[in-house]
Amino acid sequence: MTDFTHGALYGGGIITVIMTLVALALWGERKMAARMQSRLGPTLVGPFGLLQPVADVLKLLQKEDIVPDEADRVLFNLAPPLGAIGALAVAAVVPFSASIIGADLDAGVLYLLAIGALGVLPVFIAGWGSNNKFALLGAMRAIAQSVSYEVPLVLAALVPVILTGTMKVSAIVEYQAQHHWLIAWPFFLGVPAFVLFMLAMLAESNRIPFDIPEAESELVAGITTEYTGMKFALFYMAEYLHTLIASAVAAALFLGGWDGPFAPGLHWMAAKTLGLFAFVYWVRWTLLRFRSDQLMALCWRWLVPTGVALVLGAALWVVFVG
Amino acid sequence: MAMSPQRTVDTGANFRHPLYQVLLETPGLTVGTAALDDLLTWGLTNAMWIFPMATSCCGIEFMATAASRVDIDRMGVIVRATPRQADVMVVAGTITTKMAPRVLKLWEQMPEPKWCVAMGSCAISGDFYRNLYSVVPGVDTFMPVDVYVPGCPPNPEALMHGMLRLQEKIQRQRRGEVVVPEVNPGLMKVTQPSVPRLTEPTRSPEQTLAQERASDNPTADEESAPLEVAAGPAPQVAPLVGGDFAALLAELGVTELPADGPPVIPLAQHLELARRLKALGYRQLVTMVATHWLAGKGRKGADPAEPEHFELTTAVRTIGPGSKVAAWSVRLAPDEPVLTLSGVFAGADWQEREQFDLLGVRFAGHPDLRRLMQTENATTFPLRRDFPADAPAPPWR
Numbered sequence: 001m002t003d004f005t006h007g008a009l010y011g012g013g014i015i016t017v018i019m020t021l022v023a024l025a026l027w028g029e030r031k032m033a034a035r036m037q038s039r040l041g042p043t044l045v046g047p048f049g050l051l052q053p054v055a056d057v058l059k060l061l062q063k064e065d066i067v068p069d070e071a072d073r074v075l076f077n078l079a080p081p082l083g084a085i086g087a088l089a090v091a092a093v094v095p096f097s098a099s100i101i102g103a104d105l106d107a108g109v110l111y112l113l114a115i116g117a118l119g120v121l122p123v124f125i126a127g128w129g130s131n132n133k134f135a136l137l138g139a140m141r142a143i144a145q146s147v148s149y150e151v152p153l154v155l156a157a158l159v160p161v162i163l164t165g166t167m168k169v170s171a172i173v174e175y176q177a178q179h180h181w182l183i184a185w186p187f188f189l190g191v192p193a194f195v196l197f198m199l200a201m202l203a204e205s206n207r208i209p210f211d212i213p214e215a216e217s218e219l220v221a222g223i224t225t226e227y228t229g230m231k232f233a234l235f236y237m238a239e240y241l242h243t244l245i246a247s248a249v250a251a252a253l254f255l256g257g258w259d260g261p262f263a264p265g266l267h268w269m270a271a272k273t274l275g276l277f278a279f280v281y282w283v284r285w286t287l288l289r290f291r292s293d294q295l296m297a298l299c300w301r302w303l304v305p306t307g308v309a310l311v312l313g314a315a316l317w318v319v320f321v322g
Numbered sequence: 323m324a325m326s327p328q329r330t331v332d333t334g335a336n337f338r339h340p341l342y343q344v345l346l347e348t349p350g351l352t353v354g355t356a357a358l359d360d361l362l363t364w365g366l367t368n369a370m371w372i373f374p375m376a377t378s379c380c381g382i383e384f385m386a387t388a389a390s391r392v393d394i395d396r397m398g399v400i401v402r403a404t405p406r407q408a409d410v411m412v413v414a415g416t417i418t419t420k421m422a423p424r425v426l427k428l429w430e431q432m433p434e435p436k437w438c439v440a441m442g443s444c445a446i447s448g449d450f451y452r453n454l455y456s457v458v459p460g461v462d463t464f465m466p467v468d469v470y471v472p473g474c475p476p477n478p479e480a481l482m483h484g485m486l487r488l489q490e491k492i493q494r495q496r497r498g499e500v501v502v503p504e505v506n507p508g509l510m511k512v513t514q515p516s517v518p519r520l521t522e523p524t525r526s527p528e529q530t531l532a533q534e535r536a537s538d539n540p541t542a543d544e545e546s547a548p549l550e551v552a553a554g555p556a557p558q559v560a561p562l563v564g565g566d567f568a569a570l571l572a573e574l575g576v577t578e579l580p581a582d583g584p585p586v587i588p589l590a591q592h593l594e595l596a597r598r599l600k601a602l603g604y605r606q607l608v609t610m611v612a613t614h615w616l617a618g619k620g621r622k623g624a625d626p627a628e629p630e631h632f633e634l635t636t637a638v639r640t641i642g643p644g645s646k647v648a649a650w651s652v653r654l655a656p657d658e659p660v661l662t663l664s665g666v667f668a669g670a671d672w673q674e675r676e677q678f679d680l681l682g683v684r685f686a687g688h689p690d691l692r693r694l695m696q697t698e699n700a701t702t703f704p705l706r707r708d709f710p711a712d713a714p715a716p717p718w719r
Contacts, residue, residue, distance in 0.1 A: 030395065039393040045368045052398050058365025059409070064433035066406060221404040228406045228433040 022240045023053040033285045063229035075129030080234035083122035087241035094248045095170045097258045097265035108169035120146040130226040138222030148299045153200035155307025159193035160253045162314040173257030181256035194254040205242040247276035363496040367489040368398045373408030377415030380442035380475040384414045387478035405431040416444035417458045440467045443474040455704035567648040584649040593661040607667035608637040612677040614706045659686040680705040
């Protein structure tokens with residue numbers, strides 16, 4: 001077996017598992033949202049409505065594929081797969097257990113921040129290519145938001161890098177397994193950095209309370225306004241993928257990744273990731289939406305200074321204590 | 323609005339996705355196609371996403387359908403705000419003639435296969451707005467409807483039932499059965515308007531006459547009936563014509579001040595008076611309203627020999643505490659233009675457009691004298707007194 005086939009099979013396996021998780025997450029989110037609103041959620045399609053995502057995908061496959069006359073055909077068709085690929089590419093450096101990791105890069109944190117930042121590109125391509133005012137407005141907001149929140153995201157991710165002295169994601173987890181989870185000690189750096197990372201991650205993946213780019217009450221459906229059938233499904237999936245993988249990254253950087261007692265590492269990683277993922281949806285169905293200017297004010301006035309202070313604090317901690 | 327009768331709207335009943343066509347024609351797949359078809363139909367019927375065309379009170383019941391007691395999400399229905407991602411358009415509410423082209427456009431933006439549910443009496447037949455000049459008598463006059471959910475408004479359970487019937491209909495369509503709309507004679511009778519249409523043979527001349535009388539001026543008896551006023555000290559009524567306004571009127575040569583209405587000034591001084599009043603501090607335009615009077619049927623106490631005319635009443639007020647109001651009228655013949663006030667009061671723009679739209683008063687010098695409430699190519703002036711009450715908007719009648 002060549003390295004390439006091995007890699008392809010390995011990667012294919014990871015992608016399959018993640019995609020299945022996303023499909024289940026769609027069901028789970030609908031159920032969770034329903035329970036929070038004292039409804040039942042899907043119950044009639046399969047046992048407990050578990051087949052709901054299957055029915056959704058089957059239906060979306062059968063829908064007519066509309067490309068608006070005035071749209072830029074190339075860009076319009078390019079954006080949805082690009083979004084899904086970008087979200088999946090980040091998964092390559094996430095250590096799902098001590099042995100399951102797609103590519104254990106030395107500059108793993110740098111890689112995931114760089115690829116994660118590329119996620120804004122398909123959004124803008126879709127907004128521009130649709131030739132739709134709502135899509136373009138959504139894209140403009142998304143870019144302003146993503147570029148701004150990139151800064152606190154990077155600053156928050158720098159804290160574990162400085163504390164552990166490595167950019168290798170697996171090494172960061174290894175360090176936490178041998179010493180402490182970073183959220184536990186030094187907690188006065190770990191907890192704020194974790195919160196900062198989660199906030200910036202919510203904004204990066206355009207989730208409530210930062211879902212201004214697709215604010216339904218103002219922008220119809222934001223960038224996806226003109227997309228039908230499977231193209232829309234790809235966008236939707238990319239959004240969930242982004243959230244899921246960002247949750248996994250947060251778990252790896254701050255919560256000790258696969259480290260935990262009694263159970264295999266994979267179980268711990270899955271529990272932490274899905275817990276954070278559920279938290280994101282808990283937030284989504286609880287909170288309201290920020291206004292655009294409040295969003296920017298929060299980022300530049302509070303999150304960025306906090307991030308800088310945390311990075312400085314981490315450096316001082318390493319020099320004088322660690 | 324003009325909709326050409328040749329225009330065909332695809333109902334989407336025969337739509338097959340190209341991918342499905344390929345599978346159907348692939349040799350060796352013949353055994354599985356029945357099962358495949360069942361599977362695809364199962365997918366279609368269990369993930370019907372709704373585009374809410376909710377315009378009025380039915381929309382509230384529609385929201386209740388998505389809320390906790392009924393929860394239409396149980397059968398996989400979610401609401402999408404963009405027509406591109408919806409399968410079912412639920413028309414919940416009254417659709418006006420001005421709205422109809424927009425509804426049709428949104429319908430055409432939805433990808434095939436798609437279905438339409440007409441929710442509530444207004445969407446089905448126009449209900450008691452049916453004979454109104456601005457309302458479409460049922461959305462099925464301009465777009466295909468698959469399921470009718472009767473009610474005013476239908477309760478959430480009814481809409482849920484409608485969605486279940488739509489599932490059945492899709493299943494039968496996909497099995498190749500010809501689905502004929504079921505005509506429920508009792509229901510059809512209910513949705514008939516209480517007064518037959520102008521064109522219907524059942525309508526008698528007496529009915530037309532009775533309606534014209536009903537839409538006519540109130541009789542003298544009705545007008546002179548005394549108002550019941552509670553006993554007590556007489557309220558302090560501020561004089562209708564304030565000191566400065568009276569002086570201004572005198573300056574303009576208007577001496578006759580009627581006791582029960584605004585003073586009527588010469589048409590030529592309409593604009594000048596508005597300018598002078600604004601200079602005096604009357605900076606807010608309260609209202610501009612025109613009334614159409616047929617020959618000999620002017621307002622109470624008017625000369626019976628008076629010809630047909632419009633009476634355009636304008637009211638302005640000062641801003642701040644102790645606000646004063648000044649109101650005046652001008653009279654103009656039906657084809658006589660009046661100078662616009664939109665240069666003096668910006669708020670006059672839409673007020674004048676409304677009077678133009680509903681009565682046909684023409685404002686000379688208006689920057690944008692288009693129809694405001696009716697469709698832009700409407701030909702009627704529904705608030706004129708000779709407009710028959712049961713004369714709906716073309717092309718629906």
